[in-house]
Amino acid sequence: MLKDYISQMKGAMGSEHTEIRAQRNTSRRVSVLNGDMISNSRSEESGVCVRVYRNGVYGFASGAEYSESAVREILEAAQRNAKFMDERTGKGKPALPVIAKGTVEYKPYFSDPEQKAYIDFVREVDAYIAKKYPKLVSRRVTAYADSMEKLLVTNDGADGYSIAPRAYVPIIMTANSNDGSTVEMFRVLGAERGGCIDEKYRSVEDFAAEIEQNYEMLMAKAEGVYAEAGVRDVILGPNMAGILAHEAVGHTVEADLVLGGSVAAHLLGKPVASELVTMVDFAHTLHDGSPAPLPVYIDDEGTPATDELIIKDGILVGYMNSRESAQHFGMEPHGNARAYTFSDEPLIRMRNTGILPGKSKIEEMIASIKDGYYLTETGNGQADTTGEFMFGVNMGYEIKNGKLGRAIRDTTISGIAFEMLKTVDMLSDDNVWVSSGFCGKKQPMPVGMGGPALKCRINIGGR
Amino acid sequence: MNNREIAEYTLEKLTKLGADAASVGVAHGSTDELNVDGGEFSLMRTLFDTNVGMKVIKDGKKGNISINQTDKQSIDEACATVIASAEQSQPDEAHRIAPFAGKEKFTLGVLEPDIAALYDRINEFLRTTKQDYPKIMMEQFIAQYERENALYMNTNGTEFEQESGEYSISSMFSAHEGEKAGSFNGADALFTDLNTPLIDLAGHRRLFGESERSLDPVSVDGKFVGTLIATPPLMADFLYSICGNFCSDGVIIDKTSPWIDKLGKTVASSGLTISSRPYAHEIVCGERFAEGFKSEDMDIIKDGVLKSFVLSDYGARKTGFERAKNHGANFFVTPGSRSVEEMIAGVERGLIVNRFSGGEPSANGDFSGVAKNSFLVENGKIVGAVSETMINGNFAEMLGNVREISRETEGGGRRVLPWVAFGGITVSGK
Structure with missing residues (x-):
């Protein structure tokens, strides 16, 4: 656990908003390619940072050395930087309002076992796949874990301590396809929540169904056809809906991007989706009372974390804010300002962003489409300030006359988020969350995303 | 301890703990950074960091660790951990510490920054942008000066030392007019002096003009097969994807690369030459050493013929192919003879x-x-300009279908690339 050299600095903070954060990040990775261990690494990164707000600009400094004297030096460097910017910009903005007091702590189960724990599990999974699926031309199994431990002191917000561990086992299977090329399927075993390697991954048998499903999808894709390009009736599976919530909508309503020219700047209070759609950035507890995949109880500005309602019954009702942007928009900050390492400043980031489930059964949704696609797995996604988004599609099926047909090869879908969401006319009654990814925005950041299957019209790439 | 003392202490410790061979990289760095958000100065950062990276081989098994603390206790703990990690791993003859590759010191870039002058250049950039391109909104602009002292040593006697410093900028912007908003665009550049206005770096003027002309896009109806003219930034993205999909460790080791049997054979149109040249004068602080080897310039494709994969030492020893002479990041494509304007006229x-x-x-190079x-x-x-328009193709087929290469190039200190026209790309609109 991080030593506390920073609480004693409260008296030296001055009157301007100041945060001091000590932080330690860890990362562990083992990767096996066709039985050969190609990666076996661990890393640790720790240090302290200070950020000072002065009349509309920030000064920030960080250092790897973490001691009483080092904290004092970093504080002085941050104050110098704030002064440098203030003197030159002369913005003259008011101080940030005081938001909270007290201390918020989050201490879930945390363990940091030796590399052997990762190596043993990866080898177990690799041996299982090699034996059970001899037709594969390649297999790659990885185990990775990361953690962020943060100790925060502020002079006009809450103080905090939190530790956030994640551990996952991604697998990639590759097979020959019907046209002589190769196809692959990627899946993260245990993607639904964070946690630690020793409590999540005890036996490969616990993941046999997920591995089998990945193999079945790969075999179907090996016989797959190219999608027919154009705007089509489509069901986006829950994994696709999650990335839609995050990429296509979430980023456009981050207040810093709103100030930077996002399309959402003109849409607050207006309909942006069908009345079926409600979307929330959850802090730590989901709508059904279960824990969020990656709980956040306090952000790195000292704001206790609460949910941010973004779309309610199709109407855009909120942005995600930092303390500064909340002041600008006259909104309340809800704990979205987060930093990835000790040398990063807090940015407005999503936490656990999802579309709430509806009332339809997936079978009814498929039956309602005469000629379209059911897209189930995604690889990556990007969105634009205009709301135009793109997602890679790693797995999908034709729908012909209300029935699932042939699998399709990898493709891409795109659309304008706030137009496409208006075409949503069915939402499934289930909900799937994933937490294994990183969001990229100057800094990486672990995020959770989720949703039900949704039926809509969307542009699909193909030949 | 200074870098050398840390490196020598670490190698000695690892050897005492039983490593058959080991390497260590030690780096001390500092960064000064100025940020603009929403068109206004927002933040100044000063960062100090260190990194100690260790690699050990024991009984043919490998372990890696990276820490950013340099006190003896942290180094001792990291040494013990990485030895244990290696012991718990599995042997593979392809793992090794690079053989002796010499002792050399490199000094690159600019070692004394002028942050006040950098601030003034940014201010000028914002003013000029507002004046010449009034529809452009600067979502984010980051300017940095990074300074690093790095030392690599291994138990085979190799010592590479590097002292370097560089300025960099990266921008993200879009055009706006009333409630009309264009797609975001961006550019980045590395440089070593502040003699040039920042707006004249990284193609900013071209990109600002194009963004402003994109506010009233036209529709592409249906689908057609036509020509794709890739601009230099897109060429950079494509080349990274092509190297990753066809030439990198994973796909060569598991033999899933479509180019697995193409070394020395034609994989692209005869006019296409792609190289990676960290020593070229256009490149700022290019790679001088990696994995314990001194880096060299290399051709990847020369006149359409595949000359090199981009393999690590491990990948090379695992497959029997040659290790790449550098990491394959500083791409050059040999320019052609026609102007961009002439290329467009021929489409x-x-x-x-x-x-x-x-x-x-996809593994086979399909993209969409x-x-x-x-x-x-x-x-x-x-x-x-177009919106909501998709392109689909296959990288392997595309490289064999080069129609034209421009004589103009853009770079930004990281690469030098022309505009390249490829035939046979599927374009689909709404």
Whole structure:
């Protein structure tokens, strides 16, 4: 656990908003390619940072050395930087309002076992796949874990301590396809929540169904056809809906991007989706009372974390804010300002962003489409300030006359988020969350995303 | 302890703990950074960091660790941990510490920054942008000066030392007029002096002009097969994807690369030469050493013939192919003889694409995604910017279908690339 050299600095903070954060990040990775261990690494990164707000600009400094004297030096460097910017910009903005007091702590189960724990599990999974699926031309199994431990002191917000561990086992299977090329399927075993390697991954048998499903999808894709390009009736599976919530909508309503020219700047209070759609950035507890995949109880500005309602019954009702942007928009900050390492400043980031489930059964949704696609797995996604988004599609099926047909090869879908969401006319009654990814925005950041299957019209790439 | 003392202490410790061979890289760095958000100065950062990276081989098994603390206790703990990690791993003859490769010191870039002058250049950049390109909104602009002292040593006697410093900028912006908003666009550059206005770096003027002309896009109806003119930023993205999909460790080791048996054979049109040249004068602080080897310039494709994969030492020893002479990051494509304007005039129907927002390419090189910051060309003329338009193709087929290469190039200190026209790309609109 991080030593506390920073609480004693409260008296030296001055009157301007100041945060001091000590932080330690860890990362562990083992990767096996066709039985050969190609990666076996661990890393640790720790240090302290200070950020000072002065009349509309920030000064920030960080250092790897973490001691009483080092904290004092970093504080002085941050104050110098704030002064440098203030003197030159002369913005003259008011101080940030005081938001909270007290201390918020989050201490879930945390363990940091030796590399052997990762190596043993990866080898177990690799041996299982090699034996059970001899037709594969390649297999790659990885185990990775990361953690962020943060100790925060502020002079006009809450103080905090939190530790956030994640551990996952991604697998990639590759097979020959019907046209002589190769196809692959990627899946993260245990993607639904964070946690630690020793409590999540005890036996490969616990993941046999997920591995089998990945193999079945790969075999179907090996016989797959190219999608027919154009705007089509489509069901986006829950994994696709999650990335839609995050990429296509979430980023456009981050207040810093709103100030930077996002399309959402003109849409607050207006309909942006069908009345079926409600979307929330959850802090730590989901709508059904279960824990969020990656709980956040306090952000790195000292704001206790609460949910941010973004779309309610199709109407855009909120942005995600930092303390500064909340002041600008006259909104309340809800704990979205987060930093990835000790040398990063807090940015407005999503936490656990999802579309709430509806009332339809997936079978009814498929039956309602005469000629379209059911897209189930995604690889990556990007969105634009205009709301135009793109997602890679790693797995999908034709729908012909209300029935699932042939699998399709990898493709891409795109659309304008706030137009496409208006075409949503069915939402499934289930909900799937994933937490294994990183969001990229100057800094990486672990995020959770989720949703039900949704039926809509969307542009699909193909030949 | 200074870098040398840390490196020597670490190697000695690892050897005492039983390592058969080991390497250590120690780096001390500092960064000064100025940030603009929403068109206004927002933040100044000063960062101090260290890194100690260790690699050990014991009984043919490998372990890696990286820490950023340099006190003896932290180094001792890291040494013990990485030895244990190696012991718990599995043996593989392809793992090794690089053999003796000499002792050399490199000094690169600019070692004394002028942050006040950098601030003034940014201010000038914001003023000029507002004046010359009034529809451009600067979502984010980051300017940095990074300074690093790095030392690599291994138990085979190699010592590489590097002292370097560089300025960098990166921008993200879009055009706006009333409630109309264009797609975001961006650029980045490395440089070593502040003699040039920042707006004249990284193609900013071209990109600002194109963004402003993109506010009233035209529709592409249906689907057609035509020409794709890839701008230098898009070429950079494509080349990274092509190297990753066809030439990198994973796909060569598991033999899933479509180019697995193509070394020395034609994989692209005869006019295409792609190289990676960290020593070229256009490149700022290019790689001088990696994995314990001194880096060299290399050809990847020369006159359409595949000359080198981009393999690590491990990948090379695992497959029997040659290790790449550098990491394959400083791309050059040999320019052609025609101007961009002439290239456009020769296109019957196609797209000029500046940015590609797409899914990860498939193992066979298939790609599909949205053409961003792109323009429709018909009968040799630019018709207008496009929106909601997708492109689909296959990298292997595309490289064999090069129609033209421009004589103009853009770089930004990291690469030097022309505009390249490829035939046979599927374009689909709404």
